[in-house]
Every structure is written in structure tokens, then in C-alpha cells.
Amino acid sequence: MAEINLFENALKQFRKAAKVMELDPCLADVLMHPKRELTVNFPVRMDDGSVKVFTGHRVQHNIARGPAKGGIRYHPSVTLDEVKALAFWMTWKCAVVGIPYGGGKGGVAVDPSKLSTGELERLSRRFFSEIQVIIGEDKDIPAPDVNTNAQIMSWFMDTYSMNVGHSVLGIVTGKPMDIGGSAGRPEATGRGVRVVTEEAINYKGLDAESATIAVQGFGNVGSYAAKLIKDELGSKIVALSDVSGGIYNPDGLDIDDVIAYRDQNNGVVKGYPNAKAITNEELLTLDVDILIPAALENAITMENVNDVRAKVIVEGANGPVTPEAEEILLEKGIFIVPDFLANAGGVTVSYFEWVQGLQWYFWDIEDVRKALHKIMRQAFSNVVNTMHKYNTDMRTAAYIVAIDRVATATKLRGIYP
Numbered sequence: 001m002a003e004i005n006l007f008e009n010a011l012k013q014f015r016k017a018a019k020v021m022e023l024d025p026c027l028a029d030v031l032m033h034p035k036r037e038l039t040v041n042f043p044v045r046m047d048d049g050s051v052k053v054f055t056g057h058r059v060q061h062n063i064a065r066g067p068a069k070g071g072i073r074y075h076p077s078v079t080l081d082e083v084k085a086l087a088f089w090m091t092w093k094c095a096v097v098g099i100p101y102g103g104g105k106g107g108v109a110v111d112p113s114k115l116s117t118g119e120l121e122r123l124s125r126r127f128f129s130e131i132q133v134i135i136g137e138d139k140d141i142p143a144p145d146v147n148t149n150a151q152i153m154s155w156f157m158d159t160y161s162m163n164v165g166h167s168v169l170g171i172v173t174g175k176p177m178d179i180g181g182s183a184g185r186p187e188a189t190g191r192g193v194r195v196v197t198e199e200a201i202n203y204k205g206l207d208a209e210s211a212t213i214a215v216q217g218f219g220n221v222g223s224y225a226a227k228l229i230k231d232e233l234g235s236k237i238v239a240l241s242d243v244s245g246g247i248y249n250p251d252g253l254d255i256d257d258v259i260a261y262r263d264q265n266n267g268v269v270k271g272y273p274n275a276k277a278i279t280n281e282e283l284l285t286l287d288v289d290i291l292i293p294a295a296l297e298n299a300i301t302m303e304n305v306n307d308v309r310a311k312v313i314v315e316g317a318n319g320p321v322t323p324e325a326e327e328i329l330l331e332k333g334i335f336i337v338p339d340f341l342a343n344a345g346g347v348t349v350s351y352f353e354w355v356q357g358l359q360w361y362f363w364d365i366e367d368v369r370k371a372l373h374k375i376m377r378q379a380f381s382n383v384v385n386t387m388h389k390y391n392t393d394m395r396t397a398a399y400i401v402a403i404d405r406v407a408t409a410t411k412l413r414g415i416y417p
């Protein structure tokens with residue numbers, strides 16, 4: 001299979017929307033370029049006394065509407081192009097939900113499961129110090145993404161705070177609540193997925209309680225999405241997976257039980273007793289009402305798109321469907337809630353966390369959830385209305401809403417006519 005360049009794919013989506021909305025080509029040009037790209041190669045002392053050099057990146061795609069915002073990922077396949085694509089999507093994500101940020105993203109090419117806790121801490125602190133030249137609570141605010149978590153955010157916050165000599169809560173989001181994290185941030189991306197799934201169910205005239213759902217990826221996003229959709233919408237989660245493979249039960253899985261099993265089983269769902277084992281490939285092509293890819297990018301490509309049978313796809317992950325595969329899904333009439341709308345719940349609660357940190361005043365979880373639901377519902381409705389207005393698909397409509405906001409800010413700030 002030809003190598004997929006994630007940034008090129010992201011630009012293809014953008015160009016499609018720019019054409020539909022007849023965006024000024026000069027503006028399109030500036031909006032397609034990342035503002036800053038920083039690559040750092042940095043040494044980390046390993047437990048055996050040796051020193052290894054790691055490579056990481058931080059990209060700020062656009063800062064017209066506010067500071068750059070976006071997570072940091074640890075994964076062996078991290079590249080600059082991947083981080084550029086993820087930063088690009090963050091710009092549209094923040095704009096589509098109307099929070100005052102631009103887009104940023106970071107990543108380190110590393111398999112964290114191969115590091116001891118000490119090595120992971122040293123790598124995290126050194127990487128954060130290396131990118132400190134471009135980050136700041138009013139410049140660029142990192143957060144968790146794949147394989148990073150609240151502990152790593154604590155090390156980031158502590159490293160920055162040590163370097164400047166006082167505690168800076170607003171430098172990073174996704175922190176534990178004891179050091180300025182927000183109630184509801186761990187569940188936030190999954191909760192946002194739950195809200196747009198409910199909206200999609202209503203929009204498509206499906207019945208929430210009889211709807212069958214398959215979720216690929218059982219980490220932060222996938223596990224909370226599965227739990228909240230089952231608990232709050234009453235839908236049947238019939239299949240789940242992680243990198244080790246999938247599990248399937250046509251009567252519906254008990255998500256709390258699967259989470260408990262995973263937590264006692266080295267973090268994997270493989271071997272869960274009350275279900276049949278399936279592969280990740282089989283999960284993606286199950287005959288379900290709703291498919292939620294919530295693992296990594298490029299899950300649905302030209303290789304498997306013709307086998308996809310879901311009626312609705314809610315993209316929990318960033319970039320799970322390639323542009324070519326999407327055209328086929330759209331021809332088949334499959335309704336897709338695009339990534340930067342579907343998974344915007346995380347950055348929305350990160351925004352709440354940042355605001356709380358700047359004010360040193362913290363909200364109750366009920367207030368966080370209420371504000372999140374309102375923003376996600378409003379964003380879904382804006383995108384559906386735009387889809388009808390332009391007679392287009394949901395992703396293109398989401399780009400149109402978001403591009404319009406960033407273009408307006410860019411024009412107001414000058415330079416462009």
C-alpha cells in the first residue's frame with residue numbers, strides 16, 4: 001500500500017471546503033501553512049547508564065483566534081508531517097466549537113511502553129524544556145493525546161514552573177485535579193463523542209436504545225465514549241478493541257466489566273471472557289448502526305472501505321478515514337461526524353481548565369458537563385445547518401464553519417483585503 005501522508009490528506013479536505021465556500025485563494029494559502037514548526041533532538045539518560053537521543057516536534061498551525069492549543073503524543077510512528085496534520089485539525093476543532101484558540105500539536109517518536117517510569121519522566125521533562133522556547137500560557141498550551149496522561153501533564157507543568165520559579169497552572173491542561181486540573185477532563189473527549197452520537201442518532205432517525213455500536217480503540221477516548229453512550233443513551237456496545245485485538249458480543253458488552261478486566265490485564269481487552277475474539281479489521285466491518293473509530297489515523301482506507309457496513313461513523317480519533325475512502329462512504333450514504341467536531345469535547349474542557357487555572361477558581365463537575373453539552377450540541381447544529389445550506393457533507397460543512405471564523409479573525413487583524 002502506498003505511504004499515506006497525513007498532512008497532504010488534511011490539505012485535500014481543506015481544499016474541498018475552500019472550493020465549496022469560494023474562499024479567497026490568498027487567504028486559503030495562509031490558512032494551509034503552519035505558522036511555526038519546531039523539531040528537537042534531545043538526549044535522555046537511560047536506567048542502564050547509556051544516553052539515547054529522541055526526536056520530538058511542536059507545531060503551531062494558526063494563532064489568529066488565540067494561543068495555539070493541542071495535545072502531545074508519544075508513539076513510535078510520530079513524524080513532523082503527522083504533527084503538522086494534527087495541529088492543522090486543532091485549528092478547525094477550536095474554531096468549530098467557538099473556543100478562543102488556534103491549533104497546535106506535539107509528539108515524540110518513542111514507544112513509552114518500553115521505558116521505565118524514571119526514563120519516561122526524564123524524557124517528558126527534557127522534551128518540555130526543549131519546546132519551552134515557543135510555549136507559554138498565553139502562547140501555546142499543550143495537553144494529553146495518545147499515550148500521554150495526567151501524570152505526564154504534571155511533569156510538564158512542574159518542569160515549566162521550576163524553570164520560571166512559580167506555579168503556572170495555565171501552561172498545560174489535562175492535569176490531575178490536585179494541581180489545577182478540571183473536573184471532567186478525563187471523560188471530556190468521550191463525553192463529547194457521546195453528545196454528537198446522540199445528535200447523529202436523532203438526526204438520522206435511529207432509536208438510541210436499539211442502536212448497535214462498535215468502538216475501535218479502548219484508551220481515553222474509546223473507553224469513556226463506550227461507557228457514556230451505554231450508560232446515558234442506553235445503546236448496545238457490541239464490539240470494542242485495542243491494539244491487541246477486539247471483542248464482540250451481539251447482546252452488548254458490560255463496559256464497566258471490560259474496563260475492570262483491562263485494568264487487571266496489562267491494559268488489554270484480549271481474553272475478556274464474556275465475548276468472542278475478533279480482529280480490528282473485523283470490528284471495522286461489522287454490521288452495526290454506528291462505528292466509532294477511536295484509535296489512530298487511517299483506520300478506514302481504500303483497502304477496507306468497501307467492507308464497511310455501519311450507517312453512521314462518529315470519528316473519535318483524529319484522521320481515521322482517508323479522503324479517498326470518505327468519498328466512497330459518502331456515495332454509499334454513510335453519515336460521518338468528522339473528527340474535529342466529534343472529538344472536540346476534550347479541548348473544550350481543556351479550555352475550561354485553562355480558564356479555571358488562570359483565575360485560580362474551580363468549577364463543579366455539573367457545571368463543566370452542562371457547558372460542554374451546550375457547546376457540542378450547538379456546534380453539531382451549526383454544522384448540520386451549514387451542510388444543508390451548501391448541499392455538502394458534514395466534514396466539508398464543519399470546515400466551512402471553522403474556516404469562516406478563522407478567516408474573519410485573520411481579515412480583521414489586517415494584511416488581507
Ligand SMILES: NC(=O)C1=CN([C@@H]2O[C@H](COP(=O)(O)OP(=O)(O)OC[C@H]3O[C@@H](n4cnc5c(N)ncnc54)[C@H](OP(=O)(O)O)[C@@H]3O)[C@@H](O)[C@H]2O)C=CC1
Nearest residue numbers: 145146147189217218219220221242243295317318343346
Ligand atoms: N485524549 C484526548 O483528549 C483526545 C484524543 N483524540 C484522539 O483520539 C484518538 C485516541 O486517543 P486517546 O484515547 O487519547 O489515546 P490512548 O493512548 O488513551 O488510547 C489509544 C487506544 O487506541 C488503541 N490502539 C492503538 N493502535 C491501535 C490499532 N492499530 N488498532 C486498534 N486499536 C489501537 C490503543 O491500544 P493499546 O492501549 O493496546 O495500545 C488504545 O486502546 C487519537 O486519534 C487522538 O489523537 C482526540 C481528541 C482528544
Ligand SMILES: O=C(O)CCC(=O)C(=O)O
Nearest residue numbers: 070071143145346347350
Ligand atoms: O485538550 C487539548 O488541548 C487538545 C486535545 C487534543 O490533542 C485533540 O483534541 O486532538
